[in-house]
Amino acid sequence: MRWKCRVCFDYDLCTQCYMHNKHDLAHAFERYETAHSRPVTLSPRQGLPRIPLRGIFQGAKVVRGPDWEWGSQDGGEGKPGRVVDIRGWDVETGRSVASVTWADGTTNVYRVGHKGKVDLKCVGEAAGGFYYREHLPRLGKPAELQRRVSADGQPFQHGDKVKCLLDADILRDMQEGHGGWNPRMAKCIGQMGTVHRITDRGDVRVQFSHKTRWTFHPGALTKALGHIGRVLKVFGDGNLGVLVSGKLWTFSPSCLVAYRPEEDANLDVAERARENKSSLSVVLDKLRAQKSDLEHPGRLVVEVALGNVARALDLLRRHPEQVDTKNHGRTALQVAAYLGQVELVRLLLQARAGVDLPDDEGSTALHYAALGNQPEAARVLLSSGCGANTLNGTRSSALHVAVQRGFLEVVRVLCECGCDVNLPDAHADTPLHCAISAGTGASGIVEVLTEVPGIDVTATNSQGFTLLHHASLKGHTLAVRRILARARQLVDAKKEDGFTALHLAALNDHREVAQVLIREGHCDVNVRNRKLQSPLHLAVQQAHVGLVPLLVDAGCSVNAEDEEGDTALHVALQRHQLLPLATDGAGGDPGALQLLSRLQASGLLGSTELTAGAAVACFLALEGADLSYANHRGRSPLDLAAEGRLLKALQGCAQHFRERQAGGGGGAAQGPRLALSAPNTVTNLHVAAPSGPEAAECLVCSELALLVLFSPCQHRTVCEECARRMKKCIRCQAAIGKKLRPDGTEVVSAAPAPGPPRQLVEELQSRYRQMEERFTCPICIDSHIRLVFQCGHGACAPCGAALSACPICRQPIRDRIQIFV
Structure with missing residues (x-):
């Protein structure tokens, strides 16, 4: 039998964790059975010293601890509280929780082990029983x-x-x-x-x-050790005398593994294979220091490594059959290509050297030219007809090698000479995937690769990332622009998890990439992943403050809900309450500065010290986020904003938004907002800019007519008849504010269809679905809730009768209350 601590999950009886709990050992630790458990005999407890337990027990003085996530419930950083109870070991969550009363009189329950989290730090210990240190052995640990x-x-x-x-x-x-x-x-x-x-x-x-x-x-x-040796002697005690690299060593037989070479291999071949894994610089040093006979078959490789053209030519004339002989696993042509000795490369090719002969790792002379940053050597090899797309043992082509090393000129030569830029490696990464991974330092390589006419920018690697996904993930703005210029249709393509390029940019705080995707790619800013999260959800979740105003201004819905019914405002109030937000520059992030300036312009916050969560929450409320929008757990942002100052600030921001809407003004700080939706396939086509101040014909009906000027984008693309029905510019997808005739008069939009506004209908439908979910059984999603549990959740009668734990919060069910509605 072994024991396992239920707090830190170690296999020993953990005194440190036990001091946090006022329970017997039987409650603090649970049995952990294994197939090889053996009983352990314990010494009698009589006579052993009894040590008092001191720590977080009833009466202890505490302050906020390392995992504190509860804002200013304690009255502020460093404010002390008093533990009034330790409870909930079995009933609440199966982990330890402590009830604490703070100086301002408020009482709340905090984690002291639940889910591995500790919300409290003890500054004044209290007594809580005794334990016997000598009676806590380490059990069953091999x-x-x-x-x-x-x-x-x-x-x-x-x-x-x-x-x-x-x-x-x-x-x-x-x-x-x-x-x-x-x-x-x-x-x-x-x-x-x-x-x-x-x-x-x-x-x-x-x-x-x-x-x-x-x-x-x-x-x-x-x-x-990895070295290969020969057993020369067996000693009387069973140890072995082994010759390794010319030295005799004594080993225990348990330290050695029998080496079984292939039938046609010998010790020298094995040594060369091992040395082949060392760096090329070490191999070249060994070659140059080699003092072998001039008639040795591998001497040609040595002379090439030394750069002796005359001696290499002499050896080729006398022994032409040795042109492909290897030394330290490399041929003369591979060494010459790596060192960029173009004259020797030409000489060896004239002597009919094997241009595609691989080394022991599958690399050819072209791989060596790429590895050594030798563009001219690569050009000579390619002109002689070598395999431009040969893959080595790691399934990398010479182009992959050059890109990974960042050798721009070699990449340029390989692309000019017809190397396949779409060839996948072992991870299905194309050379452009590798160049994007190298970061902005490889921007020149990205330019060269994307200019190749035959490049396939829709390629996907083994992780499901298209090139646009990969560029957005890495924050490579140039690559994003180049890929969008070739394949605009990829902008809203989804991975298996539903992530688009904008999701990845928002998740990783790549603001410049997000701007390009929105303004140049015209992406759908309200697209959802498989968890129904929008890019705004992810930006708020990760506390990327600078991205929030960019996404909101682009038309990202502030009231869109994820699979749990949480809006971005819910997420902001649930996370990042302790992340400070500098009001003197926000770390130099222009997006964060913009968010702060809008909050300060509202005049509602005064000198309030903001955290990242509070600042984002106030900004979202200022932009129309619904404070009463309840998630699937029935909690609204008003419920989450427990702190009085934050609640008042949120309500003030929401009121400011309503006043702004009633006044018909968008606020001076906002500027025009691009309300982008899912792009129309017609607008994916390239629309040529007009050659003069006006286009020749309407781009919709093709009639020759005077065209209407759209504001604020200043484009003239359609006639007056077509303009009446349009809400977005067909060229840039920007929302149309005004439609002006050539004489300056305004075109009146077509009258809306009778009936309630579409936004109101959608809001009412959303409210109806929300209400329906509250009364529908979460298990069968068919019948209405008829049984309510003590936690507040419920189910229909057939489903609820069979439950032992709540399907929503997983708390054990003690009581079932039948309702009749």
């Missing part, structure tokens, strides 16, 4: 679970060869909290892997094959 750390503090490094030599059952226990367990990991036990990276927590990511990577607890791995 030695392998102890983390092995070397003298330098880091047991493994990138590139180390490692093996897992543990039993699957022990490994499964160790993996909890360290990458998790997957039954397929058992297949890798005993296999050699390579350390891919070390995670932030110190766990080890190991690559076993091209597509297989697992994260391991570092204590589960054994480092392999």
Whole structure:
């Protein structure tokens, strides 16, 4: 039997966590059974010292702790409170909660372990029982679970060869909290892997094959030296004398693994394969320092590495059959291409060197020219007919290599000579995907790649990212512009999760990219992902304050709801209450400055110190967000704004919006707003700019007529008859404010169809759906709610009778109240 702490989830009886709780050990810890549990004998408790527990117990003095998310409920930073009760261990949430009374007299319940969160910090301890330190053993923990750390503090490094030599059952226990367990990991036990990276927590990511990577607890791995040797002697104690790199070492047999080469391989081939993984600079140094016989078959590679044209020519005349002989795994042509020795490249090609001969990793001479940043060598190789699109062992072409290294001139030569710019690598990334990943430093490469006539800008990688998605994710504005210029139809394309390019830009605070997508791409700013989140939801969720006014001004709905019924205002009030917002410049973000200036212009906030959540919430209320809009849990923004000052500010902003609407003014600070909707396929077509002050004919009816001037965009595109029915400019999709004839008089819009305004109808329909959801059973979504639980949620009679926990908040159901409505 083993024990598991229910607060920190460690496998030991955790005294630190126990001090937070006023319960017996039986309540503070739950049993944790394993297949290999063994009983542990405990010493008698009699005679052991009894230590009093002190910490967050009834009567303790506390202040806000590291996970505080509750605004100014405590009266402000540093204000103390007194714990009046520890409760809710089983009834509330299954975790510890404390009831605290603050100096201003308010009382609330806070987390002291629930979901791993601690809202309180103890500044005045209180007593809460006793415990026996010597009676809290470490139970059932095998030695392998102890983390092995070397003298330098880091047991493994990138590139180390490692093996897992543990039993699957022990490994499964160790993996909890360290990458998790997957039954397929058992297949890798005993296999050699390579350390891919070390995670932030110190766990080890190991690559076993091209597509297989697992994260391991570092204590589960054994480092392999990776050298190959010969057993020369077996000692009497069973140890082995092994010759490795010319030196005799003594090893325990458990440290060694038998090496079984292929039938036609030998030790020298294996050594060369291992050395091939080292850097090219090291290999070149070894070649140049090599003092072999002039008649040695690999001497030609040495002379090329040294740049001796005369000696290389002499060797080719005497031994032309050695032109493709390898030394340290490389041919002479590959070394010459890497070093940019164009004369030697031409000489070797004339001697019929294998232009597409791969090294041990599948790279050809063209790969080496790209790797060495040698554009002229690449041009010579391509003109000789080499394979321009050959893939190496990692499925990368020479163009991939040049892009990843940032070698602009090599990329230019490869594109000019016909290399395939659409070729995917092992992750289905095209060279343009790689260039975008390299950031703004590779902007020149992006320009070269996007100018290739045959480039496919609709390509999607293995993660489902189109090039436009990828550019928006990385914040590469130039790439976004170039891709939109070629494929405007991609602007609203969705990934499998429903994310568009604007979602990705909003999520990652790429304001300039969002501007391009809105103003040049005319994207749909109200598009939803699979969770029904708009870009505004994501920007508010991540506290990207500068993006909020941009999205709202572009027409993003402030009252759109996600799958939980939350509007952007709900999200703002639920998150980021402690993120400070600098009022003296907002970090230099022009969008944040714009938001602040609008709030200050309203005159409603005065000298109130703003947080990011409060500032965004007030701005949304100032732009028409509905304060009474209830989500699926029945909570409105008014319910969430518990703090008095914030509530008054929100109500003031909402009143200011209503007054502005009643007065028919948009406010001096706002300026014209682009109300963009889903783009029409007709407007996706390129509309040529008129050659003179007026176009020749109406772009809708094609009649020769005097055209109407739209304001504020100042475009003349349609005749007066067509203009009467239009609400947006056909060229730029901007909302039309005025329609002016050539003589300056205004064109009257067509009379709206009889009946209530469309916006009012949509709002009423939304309200009806909201009301219907409140009375409909959330399980069968068919019958009305007839049973209400103590948590406030409910269900219909057939569904509610079978429930043991609330389907909405997951609280256990103690009582069911039948209602008759």
